[in-house]
Amino acid sequence: MNPASITPHIGCSPEDFAKTVLMPGDPLRAKLIAENYLTDAELVNNIRGIQGYTGYYQGKRISVMASGMGMPSIGIYSYELYNMFHVESIIRIGSAGAIHPDLQLYDIVIAQGACTDSNYFQNFKIRGSYAPIADFELLSKAVETCKSRGLRYKLGNILSSDVFYNEGGVQETLQWRKFGVLAVEMEAAALYMNAARAGKKALAICTISDLMENGAVTTAAERQNAFNAMMEVALTIAE
Ligand SMILES: O=P(O)(O)O[C@H]1O[C@H](CO)[C@@H](O)[C@H]1O
Numbered sequence: 001m002n003p004a005s006i007t008p009h010i011g012c013s014p015e016d017f018a019k020t021v022l023m024p025g026d027p028l029r030a031k032l033i034a035e036n037y038l039t040d041a042e043l044v045n046n047i048r049g050i051q052g053y054t055g056y057y058q059g060k061r062i063s064v065m066a067s068g069m070g071m072p073s074i075g076i077y078s079y080e081l082y083n084m085f086h087v088e089s090i091i092r093i094g095s096a097g098a099i100h101p102d103l104q105l106y107d108i109v110i111a112q113g114a115c116t117d118s119n120y121f122q123n124f125k126i127r128g129s130y131a132p133i134a135d136f137e138l139l140s141k142a143v144e145t146c147k148s149r150g151l152r153y154k155l156g157n158i159l160s161s162d163v164f165y166n167e168g169g170v171q172e173t174l175q176w177r178k179f180g181v182l183a184v185e186m187e188a189a190a191l192y193m194n195a196a197r198a199g200k201k202a203l204a205i206c207t208i209s210d211l212m213e214n215g216a217v218t219t220a221a222e223r224q225n226a227f228n229a230m231m232e233v234a235l236t237i238a239e
């Protein structure tokens with residue numbers, strides 16, 4: 001690890017990162033990817049336990065670093081990676097709760113767009129709202145990869161929420177079904193906004209970890225370990 005630290009949150013140099021960073025919320029998921037998929041993986045960041053690694057996947061240099069939970073957290077890391085560490089693409093690989101009734105546990109959701117209940121866009125001081133969307137090239141490659149592997153996936157809008165334990169409960173979240181929203185997570189909208197503002201690329205792919213309507217859930221260990229299909233899609237499409 002290079003000891004040079006140019007931000008309070010990431011303790012290495014720009015050259016320690018690859019052009020593409022895979023970004024799970026959970027630092028242990030970052031470690032798992034580094035240990036199971038990357039060769040010559042090197043720990044490049046561990047400030048606040050936000051583990052970041054750089055290594056090689058099938059000869060391709062790739063980094064993986066956690067975002068932490070929520071838009072303020074991914075907002076910090078994605079801003080710094082894009083604007084201070086010269087990273088070109090960030091692919092979020094997260095867990096999400098199903099809103100769409102046809103989704104099953106472990107299905108993949110590719111986030112074409114990300115609605116949000118957050119005020120994150122207010123920071124940019126432009127009147128109106130912004131429609132956060134994925135990079136089309138990454139999106140197309142993710143769809144093709146899911147198709148060619150015969151994976152169960154859906155492509156469409158997701159909801160990035162500021163609140164995990166919302167006062168209105170499941171029924172409030174399920175209102176988003178009226179607009180065809182597929183699933184809820186907590187980071188993609190901020191990632192897409194930071195990418196757009198920086199002129200960089202972003203995509204969020206999620207694995208369904210719980211079904212909001214019937215209460216089916218995966219355990220924390222399963223969330224950490226069992227998202228292989230999504231991880232392999234992200235590793236494959238990374239440029
Ligand atoms: O599994 P990750 O990537 O952390 O994603 C989801 O899980 C967390 C909530 O449990 C939030 O960060 C949400 O977006």
Ligand SMILES: O=c1cc[nH]c(=O)[nH]1
Nearest residue numbers: 095096097184185186
């Ligand atoms: O943000 C999230 C992630 C997984 N499941 C949920 O219900 N919400």
